[in-house]
Amino acid sequence: MTVEAKKETLGFQTEVKHLLHLMIHSLYSNKEIFLRELISNASDAADKLRFEALGNDSLYEGDSDLKIRIEFNEPQKTITIIDNGIGMTREEVQDHIGTIAKSGTKQFFERLTGDQAKDSELIGQFGVGFYSAFIVADKVSLTTRKAGTAVSEGVRWESAGEGDYSIETVEKPSRGTEIVLHLKEGETEFLNDWRLRSIIKKFSDHISLPIVMSKEVVAEQDEENNEITPANIEDETVNSASALWAKSKDEISDEAYSEFYKHVAHDFQEPLTYVHSKVEGINEYTLLLYVPSRAPFDLWDRDAKHGVKLYIRKVFITDDAEQLMPRYLRFIRGIIDADSLPLNVSREILQQSKQISTIKAGAVKKVLGLLENLAETDGEKYQQFWEQFGNVIKEGSVEDFKNKERIAKLLRFSSSHTDSKVQNVSLDDYISRMKEGQDKIYFVTADNFAAAKNSPHLEVFRKKNIEVLLLTDRIDEWLVSSLSEYNDKHLQSISKGELDLDKFDTEAEKQQQAEISKDFESVLKQMQEVLADKVSEVRISHRLTDSPACLVTGAYDMSLNMERIMKEAGQAANMLGMGGSKPILEVNPEHALVNVLKNEQDDARFADITHILFDQTVLSEGGQLDDPSVFVHKLNGLLQSLLA
Structure with missing residues (x-):
């Protein structure tokens, strides 16, 4: 043995x-x-x-x-x-x-x-x-x-x-x-x-x-021959023993569809929705695809098999056909049964087959159509879907250029116009509420909802009652880098570049801003000298109403939030001037701390207050200070001088 x-x-x-x-x-x-x-x-x-x-x-x-x-x-x-x-x-x-x-x-x-x-x-x-x-x-x-x-x-x-x-x-x-x-x-x-x-x-x-x-x-009696069998x-x-997807939709009950989902997906719960379709022509195939009601536990496992099984004329071929569904739809479960492929199809043939590419494109259209219909007809169910799979769908805006517009229509976000962090605002919703003369979709990115909701960059938008989308998922940075516009409206980060809000200002406000900029020229120049190694420019802010200062990146530079994400991932860190483009410091001339600088005669004290302002903006942006003890020391010194 x-x-x-x-x-x-x-x-x-x-x-x-x-x-x-x-x-x-x-x-x-x-x-x-x-x-x-x-x-x-x-x-x-x-x-x-x-x-x-x-x-x-x-x-x-x-x-x-x-x-x-x-x-x-x-x-x-x-x-x-x-x-x-x-x-x-x-x-x-x-x-x-x-x-x-x-x-x-x-x-x-x-x-x-x-x-x-x-x-x-x-x-x-x-x-x-x-x-x-x-x-x-x-x-x-x-x-x-x-x-x-x-x-x-x-x-x-x-x-x-x-x-x-x-x-x-x-x-x-x-x-x-x-x-x-x-x-x-x-x-x-x-x-x-x-x-x-x-x-x-x-x-x-x-x-x-x-x-x-x-x-x-049971035993039977043959009366003619007087014999007993x-x-x-x-x-x-016991069962019908026929492929469910091959039947007409009229022959299949909702319960049968549900039980087939549980079988093919190895799931215990009901599916959220499904699509059953037969495509005829030169390239014939049938698909029965389901959206689960909850995300599978391997949703973020990039090595996990996709959830769509390939059959050829009702003969199972493989459940690892990546060519049948793109990565951003990896949560889809079900089957695709192709009539026109050879039974002895190999992995190499699957990868190179034009027929498979056509089937994949058709399947993606069906799934996107299914989700569009769900969003239009059942908002509650679509919200359930978004909470489970929203981050995955966002990948599609980056990966699937051909369907980018359709995917963008499915996206949902939090908004400055609501107090809830629930992502339930579509881009179409946002556009329907745009102010007269507004031609941009404004957004801000942050680590979490609280940071986005309380961002100093929002202050002028609240004042002018302009809605801002709050983007708090890590994928959002890649999303907005790929999705630059929607429905002819440019997507604009409120923390990058100059804000084009002067069209909403009165002539009196514009004149006042020009006078303030001239009045603070020397202060800005001195602050620039103090922070020369940390910022590219110090300028008057038109975004702030309550906060003393904020950090802004150039229109074409990487956002501070993105730099932070890259740093945490072990990539080169450019944040706040560390080895890359430096941010811009914008100051609020109406804030008491900034006005203190205007009248400060002591250069050392001026420098300390300037550094404190800068470090505060770093913290408010979710960043980390190079040396927190220096910040605390300068802040304590300032407080002690006020108490003297």
């Missing part, structure tokens, strides 16, 4: 123990889903075998009639799920069942509340899969053999769903997987032919391969 063939007892990964405990206690009210999950896994195994066998027919081992069998044994209190799909090796069993390798596992457990009802939603979002067996079973035995391997290379896995499991190499004549559930006390309701059939019809009718159960055919047992297909 080889080392591998021996029986081993191994401990579950800590996360598996936690998940098992949560599932058993939180999903108990919906325990019949165990059968749906195990049937879904069996269906996936059959799909994978069908695809692998396209290039190696011997994997069928003389049996190409793929099916799933459900059996129950009342005296032994067992339910058995059998498939003749791809099967697993010993290593695959340990990888897939002994551990959870899903991205976002840590965040998943951090979000659990201890409230069973709320936690059950999260568990469903995370995916329950094989472990759902332990909702009804106190012991599970899995026997499997990978297609194409020797009979002696079967694997048996057993566990009571507590701290450990056993695994051993066994003989298994047939390929595929057999799972035996030893039911807990009190779960005998599932040892019933009608109960199991009703669950299959409810949750798994859409599975495209047969799900069979045994049925007793004895009773016998026959297999009966």
Whole structure:
């Protein structure tokens, strides 16, 4: 006997123990889903075998009639799920069942509340899969053999769903997987032919391969020949066993669409919305695509597989077809079934195929149309979508030039005209509220909503009642660098360059500004000399009404917020003059601190106040001081002089 063939007892990964405990206690009210999950896994195994066998027919081992069998044994209190799909090796069993390798596992457990009802939603979002067996079973035995391997290379896995499991190499004549559930006390309701059939019809009718159960055919008497045909047992297909997406939309209920989503997405919750469409012509294909109601935990994992499965004439090809959906729509789940592609299509062909490119373009249009319709007809649902996937959609404005205008229409932001940080203002909403004569869409970027809402750059806009979009997501800096205009309106940062607001000023205000600028010429010059190594210019501000000063970057320079993000990411830091273009310091001539400088005769004191003003602006912009102790020392000195 080889080392591998021996029986081993191994401990579950800590996360598996936690998940098992949560599932058993939180999903108990919906325990019949165990059968749906195990049937879904069996269906996936059959799909994978069908695809692998396209290039190696011997994997069928003389049996190409793929099916799933459900059996129950009342005296032994067992339910058995059998498939003749791809099967697993010993290593695959340990990888897939002994551990959870899903991205976002840590965040998943951090979000659990201890409230069973709320936690059950999260568990469903995370995916329950094989472990759902332990909702009804106190012991599970899995026997499997990978297609194409020797009979002696079967694997048996057993566990009571507590701290450990056993695994051993066994003989298994047939390929595929057999799972035996030893039911807990009190779960005998599932040892019933009608109960199991009703669950299959409810949750798994859409599975495209047969799900069979045994049925007793009663004895019949042939009166003409006076013979009795004895009773016998026959297999009966319980589900409709046809590809749901190939049916007419009129034939499919909302419940059937929902259950198919849960199968294809391995999700526990209802989808938010979906689109089912058949495209005819030279390049024929059918698509059934869903928007989940919640973001999957691997949404930000760039190595995660995309959620759209490729079929060719109802034959599963791959669930890793990046060519079917762009990165910014990676949350989409569903299938695309192409009629015009060859069954033996390779990854290389997929990458280079013009037909695939056409299908992808068509699928993207359908998804964008679906989201546009949702935004127009159901604002509440669209807000739910935006809260889950808004940041991902924003990537599309950077990545998808062809659809940039359509994507921009879907964007939502916070606004200075509301007190809520909820992002629910569209660019069209903003344009509809623009002041007469306004030709720009104004925005400010910041680390968070509070920083944006309280930015000194907003002061003059509040005074003139001009709306400003508050952009607080990290992706927003890349978004506005790519989306420079919308509907012929230029997007303008209120913290960059000169503000074009003089059209909203009266002649008296313009004259007053000119006089003030002349009056402060010497002050600005002296401040410039003090801050020569930190700023490119000191000038009178037309943006401030309450704050003494603010920092501004050049119209074509990187914003201070962007420089901060780059610095935190380990990139070269140009912020506040550190190795790059220097910002501009704007001062408010009506503020008492600035007026103090106008009359200050002591050069050292003038320099200290100037440095304090500058450091304050750095802090208000969310930046960090090079040496905070110097700032504190100068500030304390100023306070002491005021008390003297």
